[in-house]
Amino acid sequence: MEPHEPDGLRLPEHIVCVDCGGRCHLGSYPPHEGWQPGDVAFYRCEDCLDRWDIVIGDDGV
Numbered sequence: 803m804e805p806h807e808p809d810g811l812r813l814p815e816h817i818v819c820v821d822c823g824g825r826c827h828l829g830s831y832p833p834h835e836g837w838q839p840g841d842v843a844f845y846r847c848e849d850c851l852d853r854w855d856i857v858i859g860d861d862g863v
């Protein structure tokens with residue numbers, strides 16, 4: 803049995819908006835087994851309301 807890591811990767815709750823420098827809130831709920839590399843999470847900017855789709859890498863966002 804391989805050890806199971808239930809939480810997967812941890813994503814930041816907020817990232818900085820590339821366009822306006824505002825704060826983007828994580829808008830996706832983690833999958834049942836937690837975030838994995840290659841998953842896509844989206845963030846919504848509170849200032850310009852842009853949506854950012856982030857593909858998760860090996861080390862998270």
Ligand SMILES: [Zn+2]
Pocket residue numbers: 819820821822823824825847848849850851852
């Ligand atoms: Zn923005």
